[in-house]
Amino acid sequence: MSEYASHDKNGVSVGVVEKKFFTFAEPPNEMVLESGARLGPITIAYETLGELNADKSNAILILHALSGDSHVAGYYNEGDEKPGWWDIMVGPGKGIDTNKYFVICSNILGSCMGTTGPSSIYPKTCKPYGFDFPMVTIGDMVAAQKELIDHLGINKILSVIGGSIGGMQVLEWFVKYPEMIASAIPLASSARHSALAIAFNEVARQSIMADPNWNNGDYYSGSKPDLGLAVARMIGHITYLSDEAMRQKFGRRLQDKKDFSFNFDADFQVESYLRYQGTKFVDRFDANSFLFITKAADYFDLGSSKGSRLAIESRENVDTKFLVVSFTSDWLYPTYQSKGLVKAMKKNSFDVSFCEIEADWGHDAFLLPNNRLSSLIKGFLDRIYYERAN
Amino acid sequence: MNAPINDMRFDLQVIASWIKPGSIVLDLGCGEGDLLSFLQENRQVTGTGIEKSEAKVAQCIERGLSVLQGDINEEVSDYREDTFDYVILSQTLQQVYAPSVLIQSLLRVGKKVIVSFPNFGHWTIRLQLLFHGDAPITKELPFQWYNTPNIRVLTLKDFRNFAQENRFTILKEVAINTHHHESKGNIINFLPNLRATYGIILLGKGE
The missing domain is CATH 3.40.50.1820 (Alpha/Beta hydrolase fold, catalytic domain)
Known part of the structure; x- marks a missing residue:
């Protein structure tokens, strides 16, 4: 946030x-x-x-x-x-x-x-x-x-x-x-x-748990499940915005380029934004905390x-x-x-x-x-x- | 926060004078909250307002009132029976789709209901239609036929008949005539249906 x-x-x-x-x-x-x-x-x-x-x-x-x-x-x-x-x-x-x-x-x-x-x-x-x-x-x-x-x-x-x-x-x-x-x-x-909110949380959690580094939550002595957590955060960011907000903020604009790259780089600004938010998030947040807190919210x-x-x-x-x-x-x-x-x-x-x-x-x-x-x-x-x- | 009574719209002044101190009041279509604010300050009333417009709701909350944004027909149904001593519907009846259903529902959540509305039987309106032949436009009902929110026009007499048909008990009825600034006016006792610009009615349950 x-x-x-x-x-x-x-x-x-x-x-x-x-x-x-x-x-x-x-x-x-x-x-x-x-x-x-x-x-x-x-x-x-x-x-x-x-x-x-x-x-x-x-x-x-x-x-x-x-x-x-x-x-x-x-x-x-x-x-x-x-x-x-x-x-x-x-x-x-x-x-x-x-x-x-x-x-x-x-x-x-x-x-x-x-x-x-x-x-x-x-x-x-x-x-x-x-x-x-x-x-x-x-x-x-x-x-x-x-x-x-x-x-x-x-x-x-x-x-x-x-x-x-x-x-x-x-x-x-x-x-x-x-x-x-x-x-x-x-x-x-x-x-x-709602089921919708739980669904998004579950996809985000699965993304973390599917990261091999997650290791059943035991990763503090080695590599962290950064990829999984980054994707989880990207999903979160989509749900925090709206169609209108994303249209205004990104539209279909390209990121630092005039044409498609014809590969899977972040062509669109929205892709670049989500990748940036995801990467930034892993520096400050713990993947297990993300799991526990989203689950607590779903139980509420x-x-x-x-x-x-x-x-x-x-x-x-x-x-x-x-x-x-x-x-x-x-x-x-x-x-x-x-x-x-x-x-x-x-x-x-x-x-x-x-x-x-x-x-x-x-x-x-x-x-x-x-x-x-x-x-x-x-x-x-x-x-x-x-x-x-x- | 203080609102002196004589700054308020005249029909609201009359309504305020009917409310017993310490009452619990629901004000439907409360606008910027002038009446609620006055009642709270001067009659120790516990008040709630319901208002459609976000800007007006915000203004009310900012001045320290309890107000809900929403549609009056929907919002009223959530309350338990007799939650309020008075439910006020001031100058909104002419915009309501199902007046008898609404008033019934108001008499459920409130012990008493106060209704005020512009009197379409006022002589200036009658003359406009008679001499000009176009739909009357007045200070109280200042819209063209094509842009008016007022989907119904009624007279004092109409309301009395309506109350009788629906078995609403009229406990009190006042006809008023307001002056230019709306905050000044007087009570009309002689030929009210012809001379009053607004009617204010206190409804109760049963006989």
Whole structure:
């Protein structure tokens, strides 16, 4: 997702941030996962921006998607080439205003950007977990985030915000800890993956697992399944764009040539783009993490045999307010899925707002500069902040 | 966020005066959210709006209102019975495809329903048709026949007959005449079907 991150046009930035670590679930007190397996110790990489106020009422938790990390905004060093992945949204005076709010973003469980995942060292073997890493769910990711929030001493989060798989975590936060969140903003998200979304994930996973270097997940001491992971990423990129976006961005234009090569080089710009994105991705991402996180997202389902897990009537002290946003050209998490969420929230008499933003850029629209999205989030947060202060 | 009552469209001022403080309100076709904002500030109302236009929905959310983007016919059906104390349908009835189905559905999700609409029985409209012979165009219904969103035209009298046929109980009815700036107006008691530019009706369930 970070291919969109670029320096703020107006030079507005939260500045230098630092990646921090929090470790918990030390044996014998491992975390019990939804699958019943035990995992520990668990380290969470996280970053905080802005200042936590005296009554700890201005905390906002941002939840990243598949390939994101804790580096949501700002720079690690003054000379960094790129800021964090959502720098356009998070910073002084921006949609999520760091002058006003204390922003927390942590790397998800199972990832490879500092939080415990399949590439972390398994204490039992002193080698990377690989496929000894237990299957983690969206619920487990959220349970780990809750440990971090407890550690920071925050009882009630002003808002949990996330897009795509980050949006699933937002919804899971509400299901698990509704009394802890004053508001929730799932962007371009869904109560469950469609067969189409699972299908794309499965093709991507198969691409990794078919790479001979994958070696049943045990590749950390040798060559990595770079080809498989690159193709997996290429598939992902197709689903994040849209027909319109690809038409505008590439059309049938050729890459650095006037005519076809009549071989299998990257003739078309779109081929070249996908190859570049794929190759770039393998430098920063772990193939096993890709497998685990996509599977967790496919397993996620807000529905159950007893109905929507959103139904929480019996619980007291719950007054979570929702802002649901979808994008017109998003065919991976289409608007009808966000509307399905809204429908379930209305049935349960939740306070919910919904807006479908006209955007050509497909699923990735939530990561791109969008004044409408910024002002929606800003206005909604202002209201929640104001309501809680009064 | 504060909206003084006399800045609002006059029919909305009348509607606002009918809403009991602390009520739960659904405003259909809420536009930029003037009424909801006023009710929230001045009547301690918990309000939700439904609006078709993305730009207007965004404006509402930005000013701190709970608003859903969508079609009113579809959106209303999701709510449970009696979710709202009042459901407001202001100046939208003339654009609705199936008015009786919609109002029935509003009376399901709301305990009371407030409907306001431009009165096609106003004397200026009658005279336009009589003397000019072309489809009337007024401040309240300012469109040509070929570009109007208003697929139905009705008079106060029509609505009363419609309510009777469909067994909707009219609890209150006010006819108003608005002035140029729309925020000023007065209530018409004498010959309302001839003299009022808008009708505002409070509907309830049962007898």
